[in-house]
Amino acid sequence: MVEKALNYAKQHEEQFLEDLRYLVRQPSIAAQDKGVKETAEMVKKMMEDVGVQADIVPVEGGQPVVYGHLDAGRSRTLLFYDHYDVQPPEPLDEWSHPPFGGEVHDGSLYARGVSDNKGNIVARLKAIEAFIKTAGTVPVNIKFVIEGEEEIGSVNFHKFVEAERARLASDAVIWESGSRDVSGRPTITFGNKGICYIQLDCRGANQDLHSSRAAIVENPAWRLVQALATMKDLETDRCLVGGFYDDVLPPTAREIEMMEKNPVDEKETLAQLGLRGFLLELTGIELSKKLLYQPTCTICGLWSGYTGQGTKTVMPKEAHAKIDHRLVPNQTALDIFEKVKRHLAKHGFADIQIQLLSHEDPGQSSLDAPIVPVILETARTTYGVEPVVNPRSAGSGPMYLFNRLLGIATISGVGVGYYKSGAHAPDEHIRLEDYHKGIEHVIRIMAEFGKA
Amino acid sequence: MVEKALNYAKQHEEQFLEDLRYLVRQPSIAAQDKGVKETAEMVKKMMEDVGVQADIVPVEGGQPVVYGHLDAGRSRTLLFYDHYDVQPPEPLDEWSHPPFGGEVHDGSLYARGVSDNKGNIVARLKAIEAFIKTAGTVPVNIKFVIEGEEEIGSVNFHKFVEAERARLASDAVIWESGSRDVSGRPTITFGNKGICYIQLDCRGANQDLHSSRAAIVENPAWRLVQALATMKDLETDRCLVGGFYDDVLPPTAREIEMMEKNPVDEKETLAQLGLRGFLLELTGIELSKKLLYQPTCTICGLWSGYTGQGTKTVMPKEAHAKIDHRLVPNQTALDIFEKVKRHLAKHGFADIQIQLLSHEDPGQSSLDAPIVPVILETARTTYGVEPVVNPRSAGSGPMYLFNRLLGIATISGVGVGYYKSGAHAPDEHIRLEDYHKGIEHVIRIMAEFGKA
Numbered sequence: 077m078v079e080k081a082l083n084y085a086k087q088h089e090e091q092f093l094e095d096l097r098y099l100v101r102q103p104s105i106a107a108q109d110k111g112v113k114e115t116a117e118m119v120k121k122m123m124e125d126v127g128v129q130a131d132i133v134p135v136e137g138g139q140p141v142v143y144g145h146l147d148a149g150r151s152r153t154l155l156f157y158d159h160y161d162v163q164p165p166e167p168l169d170e171w172s173h174p175p176f177g178g179e180v181h182d183g184s185l186y187a188r189g190v191s192d193n194k195g196n197i198v199a200r201l202k203a204i205e206a207f208i209k210t211a212g213t214v215p216v217n218i219k220f221v222i223e224g225e226e227e228i229g230s231v232n233f234h235k236f237v238e239a240e241r242a243r244l245a246s247d248a249v250i251w252e253s254g255s256r257d258v259s260g261r262p263t264i265t266f267g268n269k270g271i272c273y274i275q276l277d278c279r280g281a282n283q284d285l286h287s288s289r290a291a292i293v294e295n296p297a298w299r300l301v302q303a304l305a306t307m308k309d310l311e312t313d314r315c316l317v318g319g320f321y322d323d324v325l326p327p328t329a330r331e332i333e334m335m336e337k338n339p340v341d342e343k344e345t346l347a348q349l350g351l352r353g354f355l356l357e358l359t360g361i362e363l364s365k366k367l368l369y370q371p372t373c374t375i376c377g378l379w380s381g382y383t384g385q386g387t388k389t390v391m392p393k394e395a396h397a398k399i400d401h402r403l404v405p406n407q408t409a410l411d412i413f414e415k416v417k418r419h420l421a422k423h424g425f426a427d428i429q430i431q432l433l434s435h436e437d438p439g440q441s442s443l444d445a446p447i448v449p450v451i452l453e454t455a456r457t458t459y460g461v462e463p464v465v466n467p468r469s470a471g472s473g474p475m476y477l478f479n480r481l482l483g484i485a486t487i488s489g490v491g492v493g494y495y496k497s498g499a500h501a502p503d504e505h506i507r508l509e510d511y512h513k514g515i516e517h518v519i520r521i522m523a524e525f526g527k528a
Numbered sequence: 529m530v531e532k533a534l535n536y537a538k539q540h541e542e543q544f545l546e547d548l549r550y551l552v553r554q555p556s557i558a559a560q561d562k563g564v565k566e567t568a569e570m571v572k573k574m575m576e577d578v579g580v581q582a583d584i585v586p587v588e589g590g591q592p593v594v595y596g597h598l599d600a601g602r603s604r605t606l607l608f609y610d611h612y613d614v615q616p617p618e619p620l621d622e623w624s625h626p627p628f629g630g631e632v633h634d635g636s637l638y639a640r641g642v643s644d645n646k647g648n649i650v651a652r653l654k655a656i657e658a659f660i661k662t663a664g665t666v667p668v669n670i671k672f673v674i675e676g677e678e679e680i681g682s683v684n685f686h687k688f689v690e691a692e693r694a695r696l697a698s699d700a701v702i703w704e705s706g707s708r709d710v711s712g713r714p715t716i717t718f719g720n721k722g723i724c725y726i727q728l729d730c731r732g733a734n735q736d737l738h739s740s741r742a743a744i745v746e747n748p749a750w751r752l753v754q755a756l757a758t759m760k761d762l763e764t765d766r767c768l769v770g771g772f773y774d775d776v777l778p779p780t781a782r783e784i785e786m787m788e789k790n791p792v793d794e795k796e797t798l799a800q801l802g803l804r805g806f807l808l809e810l811t812g813i814e815l816s817k818k819l820l821y822q823p824t825c826t827i828c829g830l831w832s833g834y835t836g837q838g839t840k841t842v843m844p845k846e847a848h849a850k851i852d853h854r855l856v857p858n859q860t861a862l863d864i865f866e867k868v869k870r871h872l873a874k875h876g877f878a879d880i881q882i883q884l885l886s887h888e889d890p891g892q893s894s895l896d897a898p899i900v901p902v903i904l905e906t907a908r909t910t911y912g913v914e915p916v917v918n919p920r921s922a923g924s925g926p927m928y929l930f931n932r933l934l935g936i937a938t939i940s941g942v943g944v945g946y947y948k949s950g951a952h953a954p955d956e957h958i959r960l961e962d963y964h965k966g967i968e969h970v971i972r973i974m975a976e977f978g979k980a
Contacts, residue, residue, distance in 0.1 A: 285801070288721065288824075288854055288921075288924070291807075293801065293806065297830050298760055310754045375753065375833065377834040377836075377844070387885045387886050389725070389828060390829075395827075398839070400739050400841055402743065
């Protein structure tokens with residue numbers, strides 16, 4: 077069954093490319109609400125065309141989810157998470173080819189969203205088409221959840237997942253994207269960090285004052301600085317918020333082994349960032365452990381008073397900071413938010429307003445889940461190399477809704493991009509070879525995972 | 529002699545007004561280098577017209593000083609410090625009358641710079657004219673120093689004073705301006721604070737990074753916050769820079785008495801600023817002492833990373849702060865600058881760059897100087913009220929070049945403005961009555977001071 081499907085894919089490479097070009101030519105910019113709903117309709121139609129039942133599910137306050145399912149009466153169900161929205165294409169003058177032109181040059185397809193994440197949507201649909209056209213069915217039950225707000229932080233997506241728990245039951249989730257590194261190896265991960273992004277607002281007088289008044293009027297910039305200073309120990313880079321580390325799980329021996337096999341490229345990274353060393357002079361496995369297994373407390377933005385050229389003798393009326401905490405299992409974003417609030421109050425800064433701007437929990441799947449050997453073995457077969465395997469990534473995303481809230485093993489790293497694909501950047505593109513390999517990989521995953 | 533001069537002034541009120549309108553119609557915006565040199569020439573000519581010898585003295589890198597002198601063979605010399613430059617008139621649409629129109633409405637003359645400080649230049653020249661025209665001489669030797677960069681921080685003016693020490697020798701300096709309060713009382717002061725305005729620049733990686741990297745790369749925003757936190761104790765509002773208070777002189781019993789007579793209007797000030805209380809819950813004489821006799825350490829500006837709407841998960845490549853220290857006798861700005869540098873190095877922040885953006889020393893004249901009773905007595909006679917007397921103001925300026933560097937008693941508060949004159953603001957104006965009273969006051973000061 078798998079050979080026939082692979083053959084079909086081989087024979088229909090041209091058509092599969094055209095199907096992808098059709099989708100990437102349609103803008104779907106969530107940040108600008110441009111073409112998003114039209115794209116949801118297109119994706120629904122493409123699903124139906126390959127034999128997947130599709131619904132457009134409205135999400136309160138947000139863009140709809142395209143939900144698809146194909147029950148083939150198998151014992152296992154595989155769920156694909158994707159998103160049909162894309163980043164804004166700006167700055168337009170840095171593109172060599174039109175961002176919604178879908179042009180092919182030197183064996184690569186250029187378009188905003190082709191790597192992140194429309195190439196993967198179409199690759200997954202084409203893998204299904206290959207089975208349906210050659211065997212009339214698929215080797216594993218299939219579900220699709222394709223959201224429309226990933227590029228603006230999946231702000232409403234949790235409502236969909238929370239409301240649709242029953243419909244989303246599956247044995248594994250394949251996450252949205254993946255890319256091959258400089259040596260052609262796909263990078264597989266099993267989770268990511270969470271995030272708790274807050275803003276602190278400290279206010280003083282009702283107007284900026286001549287700075288001579290600072291002798292007798294409280295300066296909100298000083299209050300904010302002192303409040304921030306209570307939150308972090310620079311010597312150890314530890315967050316001083318009470319209970320911050322309570323729920324932090326250390327890496328297991330197996331996870332440490334994984335990280336040791338794939339260390340940070342220290343020399344290259346330092347050179348690229350113009351730095352002499354990493355934080356706390358970390359190196360080797362300690363560096364990897366800090367990157368992937370320690371939560372952070374990061375000032376992302378800070379502003380108050382006069383920030384122009386030269387001098388202005390002003391005492392600011394307000395001061396602000398944006399802070400993100402990257403969280404690790406088993407921390408949760410709302411718990412950390414409460415802890416930060418308590419910390420500020422305890423240190424005498426209850427007057428400082430604290431806003432929760434965005435939050436996602438961390439999550440990581442078990443390395444023993446049945447999908448794990450399937451992904452790795454099919455990656456070896458498809459790419460002819462040993463995949464890079466990391467227990468988790470240092471970034472964040474809505475993955476926790478699946479691996480933590482629904483408790484489904486969720487794997488990231490299956491996709492059609494490569495290390496130069498430029499997601500979020502001008503000239504985003506994928507190599508046609510990677511697109512077709514990506515389809516092959518999904519065909520093999522479906523076949524292998526369906527064998528149980 | 530004084531009566532004839534006063535009579536002359538009375539009879540020439542209309543002409544004196546026209547002479548002022550002539551000067552205020554000429555823009556002289558130092559910040560925009562607009563009309564400044566032309567105005568210096570006009571002021572020189574106006575001096576010569578009343579019988580004062582005048583020179584335009586170039587200042588390296590800056591606008592020229594108009595220096596004037598009239599040696600009448602008296603034992604005492606009075607020096608007037610003024611400036612012929614003005615603030616920019618913007619925002620233009622907030623003016624009811626053209627800022628360089630010199631229009632009279634409801635007994636007031638409207639023009640940018642009419643209160644700060646051209647009205648005083650002309651009032652002082654007209655007082656001299658009144659003596660010359662009626663007695664052929666003046667009762668006291670006169671010097672004028674009229675600079676062209678006061679509104680941009682007198683950045684080069686110190687070069688002139690340092691180079692011209694000998695020519696500037698005098699028995700007293702009358703500072704540029706003064707204004708009457710809501711009850712018609714002029715406010716006399718004998719000094720002001722200094723300023724040491726610095727900028728701290730802290731740098732990290734050579735680019736803003738995805739904030740997930742904050743786990744392993746040093747964040748310059750945190751370093752700056754922690755460096756700032758070492759500089760100030762919030763509980764006491766004390767600056768923690770080593771040696772910061774070494775040269776601070778406490779107020780004398782007489783100065784305390786002066787402040788007690790003229791307390792801060794606490795209720796009014798708090799209401800105006802929308803505050804519940806002053807810093808450290810200060811009140812009464814302690815509030816005045818803090819305002820006038822304690823130096824400050826003020827964050828005027830703070831910026832790093834993302835400061836827009838919503839979230840951006842970025843780790844900044846740099847962080848900056850602007851800080852001003854308002855200084856009191858006998859601190860000096862350059863000494864404080866060195867102390868801040870040492871403080872940062874001592875606390876492990878030697879990598880943070882520190883720039884000195886502007887500096888002026890504090891200075892205060894002796895309350896026993898012979899000019900003091902002259903000013904107060906003539907103010908009583910002229911205005912028919914008891915003047916408000918404060919030992920010093922909380923602001924800064926180049927006054928230290930006279931009262932500290934040259935050691936000449938320097939008095940501020942003789943002038944033609946009133947509490948609503950709006951220096952630096954749209955609709956700057958003076959009341960014609962105050963203009964003519966100001967001329968009277970100067971006539972009386974010259975006569976009284978010349979009696980010795």
